[in-house]
Amino acid sequence: MKKIYIKTMGCQMNVYDSNRILDAMAALGYEETQDMTQADFMLINTCHIREKASDKVFSELGRMKEIKDQRLKEGKATMIGLAGCVVQALGEEAFSKVKYLDVAVGPQSYHLLPEMVTKFERTHNRQMKATFTSDEKFDSLPKTQARGYSSFLAIQEGCDNFCSYCVVPYTRGCEYSRSAKEILSEAKQLVETGTKEIMLLGQNVDCWHGLGLDGVHEWGLARLFEEIAKIDGLERIRYTTSYPVDITDDVIAAHRDIEKLMPYIHLPIQSGSDAVLKAMNRRYNVSQYLEVIEKLRKARPDIAISSDFIVGFPGETEKDFLDTMAIVDKVQYAQSYSFKYSARPGTPASLMRNQIPESVKAERLSQLQEKLLSSQKKFNESFLGKILPVLFIETEKEQVSGYSPYLQNVHVKTSEKLLGQIKDIKITRASASSLSGEII
Ligand code: 5AD
Numbered sequence: 335m336k337k338i339y340i341k342t343m344g345c346q347m348n349v350y351d352s353n354r355i356l357d358a359m360a361a362l363g364y365e366e367t368q369d370m371t372q373a374d375f376m377l378i379n380t381c382h383i384r385e386k387a388s389d390k391v392f393s394e395l396g397r398m399k400e401i402k403d404q405r406l407k408e409g410k411a412t413m414i415g416l417a418g419c420v421v422q423a424l425g426e427e428a429f430s431k432v433k434y435l436d437v438a439v440g441p442q443s444y445h446l447l448p449e450m451v452t453k454f455e456r457t458h459n460r461q462m463k464a465t466f467t468s469d470e471k472f473d474s475l476p477k478t479q480a481r482g483y484s485s486f487l488a489i490q491e492g493c494d495n496f497c498s499y500c501v502v503p504y505t506r507g508c509e510y511s512r513s514a515k516e517i518l519s520e521a522k523q524l525v526e527t528g529t530k531e532i533m534l535l536g537q538n539v540d541c542w543h544g545l546g547l548d549g550v551h552e553w554g555l556a557r558l559f560e561e562i563a564k565i566d567g568l569e570r571i572r573y574t575t576s577y578p579v580d581i582t583d584d585v586i587a588a589h590r591d592i593e594k595l596m597p598y599i600h601l602p603i604q605s606g607s608d609a610v611l612k613a614m615n616r617r618y619n620v621s622q623y624l625e626v627i628e629k630l631r632k633a634r635p636d637i638a639i640s641s642d643f644i645v646g647f648p649g650e651t652e653k654d655f656l657d658t659m660a661i662v663d664k665v666q667y668a669q670s671y672s673f674k675y676s677a678r679p680g681t682p683a684s685l686m687r688n689q690i691p692e693s694v695k696a697e698r699l700s701q702l703q704e705k706l707l708s709s710q711k712k713f714n715e716s717f718l719g720k721i722l723p724v725l726f727i728e729t730e731k732e733q734v735s736g737y738s739p740y741l742q743n744v745h746v747k748t749s750e751k752l753l754g755q756i757k758d759i760k761i762t763r764a765s766a767s768s769l770s771g772e773i774i
């Protein structure tokens with residue numbers, strides 16, 4: 335059997351895509367390896383969201399080239415490939431930039447990878463595909479299977495929002511929803527092969543809509559939750575990412591009514607300043623965002639809220655930044671991701687004249703992260719002495735770890751075999767990033 339090594343960068347959607355690439359390549363006789371030196375095919379699934387992520391791709395490629403040269407000395411050929419959003423953004427330029435690149439495939443075309451690899455092996459002509467064909471992609475991929483107790487499942491891709499800083503509408507294309515039938519069949523396969531938890535993925539997951547199983551009525555996300563919740567053996571449902579004002583009342587009610595739907599929501603605000611939100615082309619203001627949170631907390635008082643933040647967006651004043659800091663105090667986030675604004679080629683914000691100096695961005699990010707960490711720590715400490723049901727998914731030496739309903743990482747020292755099980759854990763220690771406890 336030939337071996338494939340995949341390095342995955344970026345978001346959860348990329349992790350999902352890499353798994354599907356492995357499914358597709360398995361049909362061609364490729365088996366996954368974690369050891370680059372053993373790989374006949376080395377592939378990077380790339381992220382274009384910020385400059386730093388994009389730059390990392392090229393340093394990683396350099397490392398692969400060294401291994402390729404070393405393998406060549408041992409008489410072994412190695413293919414080098416790129417997948418994902420950087421390919422979509424660069425197009426043919428990827429080949430002129432990276433002379434030793436053999437195949438390149440965009441995020442909507444990776445179902446074609448086996449065919450491209452076969453062609454390359456035969457002709458040694460470099461292969462590139464970067465067209466938008468979401469429906470074709472999902473139709474032609476082979477069946478997937480669980481690779482652990484918690485699995486990602488993409489239900490929607492792309493984005494029509496065009497936030498002024500973001501490359502996703504250009505790299506992932508316009509909004510596309512998979513059918514309920516397809517999603518349910520994939521969810522069942524995942525559960526049959528061992529998954530206990532499914533994380534439904536979409537760049538704008540609340541936009542998901544599709545023809546229901548009756549073939550007549552259109553379903554929305556809440557209805558999909560209901561149907562997935564009926565799958566025997568599935569314990570937990572999660573979803574991400576929500577656009578704050580697209581979340582519907584029935585999804586909010588689902589947090590109250592569907593037991594398997596976990597009390598956690600990722601609701602990126604990006605900025606706490608109305609002026610900045612407007613310049614970002616976000617379709618809400620701060621008070622509308624807070625209203626959504628109020629509704630969610632009314633439906634499910636213990637719901638954990640997480641968010642993304644961007645500091646140093648063009649024109650962001652000190653006052654705008656302080657408004658973002660104030661939001662953190664108001665909402666009390668359970669988790670968060672925060673970034674310095676990164677100007678991306680082709681986006682409207684990259685052309686704005688009032689760009690913020692790097693040093694100011696760095697200072698604001700460090701202040702914001704300090705506040706976010708303390709909010710996270712406070713959230714975690716509120717569970718000290720309490721009991722949380724934890725789904726265990728990883729083990730290392732004498733420790734097992736898993737996740738609470740609120741997506742807190744929980745560690746337990748034990749030699750008991752707990753993988754794939756949900757156990758009640760008494761929380762004895764809490765930090766900003768994790769909890770530890772004992773089985774009761
Ligand atoms: N610069 C910095 N952060 C960005 N994000 C998206 N585009 C940019 C950018 N140009 C962040 C947003 C988004 C998360 C996935 O990445 O916060 O929610």
Ligand code: SF4
Nearest residue numbers: 344345381382383419
């Ligand atoms: Fe990166 Fe966004 Fe593409 Fe995901 S969708 S790989 S985060 S650019």
